[in-house]
Amino acid sequence: MTRLRTTAVHGGRGDLAALGVHAPPIDLSTTYPIPDQAEGGLALQALAEGAAHAASPVYSRLHNPTVARFEEALAALEHTGAAVAFGSGMAAVTAVVQAACVLTSKPHVVAIRPVYGGTDHLLSSGLLGVRTTYATADRVADAITPDTGLVVLETPANPNLDLVDIARVVAGAGAVPVMVDNTFATPVLQNPATLGATYVLHSGTKYLGGHGDVLGGVVACSDDHAKALRQIRIITGAVLHPLGGYLLHRGLATLPLRIEASQRSAVELARRLSGHPSVGLVRHPSLPGADPHGLVGTQLRGTGAVLAFTTREDPTAVVRRLRLVTPAVSLGSVDTLIEHPAALTHRLVPADDRRACDVPDDMLRLSVGLEDVEDLWEDLEQALSGECDRDYIKTSSSRSRALAGSH
């Protein structure tokens, strides 16, 4: 087993030399010639039963070699036997709920808030026939019933960077599988499977892709659990497009470097924001008081590059005044992104529930990118200080928007 950076660069590339290529081929075939139809039938049978690969992919909803290389690389980074990729992070969450709750007829989920707004909405909506009890990390055991099929948590949590002790929740869950959404930490900073999590989920759309140009999701788990996920993927058609598989695989190579660089800037920005008169509370695992259970340096190898802060200014106005930071949902891109969770990502979480899990209405979430930290600070400072007057907005910002051809 090679070390992190080496695995990130070389994972999933073992077959390339024999193919005589350097970059992984993007296999766009939807169907594959099957001269011997009886043999093809056996391949179809194997894939339908959840095998990782067979003599022929048969049809690209069943298997795709480009996607499989990404899965192999991600599994190596997460120290799991397998990984199964999906068309989005939400498709991956859906497949885990179907595998753990629907297939097993255990329609009860215990979840620790906050989680990503889409996950919260999926679990609360009853759409998949599940009902969800929200519990705090120390009350998971009390919330479990004979019907409980899955425990769900995120750490660091979206959007307030709460840290949850994974091993403790796994202990409380007993025999019930635990899904950890590892999107914020990435395998660079945290490997939940080594702490007993059954499913390690990523929205690949974020750090794994890393450039804001690919939507995808992936679940790292044992090969046994992967079988059910592959079966579900085949039946529901929640597949990742091979171009997405290629881009996510390519993103992994630079993942450790991107996390290290953006994390360094995030630590600095969190520190400076904490001292700014227009800023209330700053949330980042690097700050004093953010890690009451001592998880940084043990469970979590770094502090990550997403932070959140409340502001005494109107959050909408602060975002509008920014010139460099991109006002957009999503995170983990090369550029710094800011969004207002109460208005956007966590809008569908009932306001009372949001406040109860410590996501105040005046909180902004900042995903720190790869720009020079001094440029980011200058932009945040002017936006928070309200220094940017209307003339500047008119002459500069609207002109550059007009030039960019947007409305």
Ligand SMILES: *Cc1c(COP(=O)(O)O)cnc(C)c1O
């Ligand atoms: C974005 C996100 C998701 C959903 O992923 P999509 O790729 O947008 O479907 C799930 N969990 C977390 C923590 C996220 O940030």
